[in-house]
Amino acid sequence: AQSVTQLDSQVPVFEEAPVELRCNYSSSVSVYLFWYVQYPNQGLQLLLKYLSGSTLVKGINGFEAEFNKSQTSFHLRKPSVHISDTAEYFCAVSRASGTYKYIFGTGTRLKVLA
Amino acid sequence: DAGVIQSPRHEVTEMGQEVTLRCKPISGHDYLFWYRQTMMRGLELLIYFNNNVPIDDSGMPEDRFSAKMPNASFSTLKIQPSEPRDSAVYFCASSVGGGRKSTNEKLFFGSGTQLSVL
Secondary structure, three states, X not given: OOEEEOOOOEEEEEOOOOEEEOOEEEOOOOEEEEEEEEOOOOOEEEEEEEOOOOOEEEOHHHOEEEEEOOOOEEEEEEOOOXXXXXXXXXXXXXXXXXXXXXXXXXXXXXXXXX | OOXXXXXXXXXXXXXXXXXXXXXXXXXXXXXXXXXXXXXXXXXXXXEEEEOOEEEEOOOOOOOOEEEEEEEOOEEEEEEOOOOHHHOEEEEEEEXXXXXXXXXXXXXXXXXXXXXXXX
C-alpha cells in the first residue's frame, strides 16, 4: 500500500520569500507523484505531477518540485511567494500501474504574510 | 466547459435522515471519483468508477454509504441513515484515463458539498 506524509500542517512565510513544502511517500511499487492546491471554498487543482524522466518538475504559478527516489521525497518549492499563493497544498501518490487510487496527504496550509 | 458540477453546495440534515449528493462529471471523462474531506482524516477516496462501473469501493466506510453511476453524465452518493460523524466536505472528481498516464491528464474536482448532520 502507498502512503503520503506531509510533516508541516501550517507554513507561514512573508511575501516574496522562498518556500518549501515537504512531502514524503512510502511505496513498494513504482508510483506517480502529484501536488494539488485548494483555494478556500474550491475543489483541488493540479499544480504539477511527476510521471517519469527529469526529476525536476515545473508546474503552474511558478511552482516546482523535485522527485528524490532515494529519500522518497517530492518537496514543492517556489522561489518567491505572493499573497495569492495562500491556500492548502496536498501531495498525492498513485501506483504507476493498476488501480487509479490516489492517496492524498493531510495537506499543508501555506499562509503568505504581507 | 462548466467543469465538474456538484449539488447541493451545502446540506444540513438531522441524524437518521437520508442524504443524496449529486455529481455531473465533465463530458467525455471516463473516470469518476468520490472523496471525503475532514480535518481529522484529510482527503479520503471513497469509491471510483470507470465507464460507469464501480472499480474500487474499498474506501466506503460502511453499508450506510452507497454510490451509483447510472450513466456517463451523472453519479450519486447516498448516505442512509446519516450520522453526525458523516459531517464533512464531499468532493467529486472526474478525469480522462484516470488522470495519470500523460502530462495532460489530471483530476478535475468539483467545488464540493458541505454536509452537516445534526
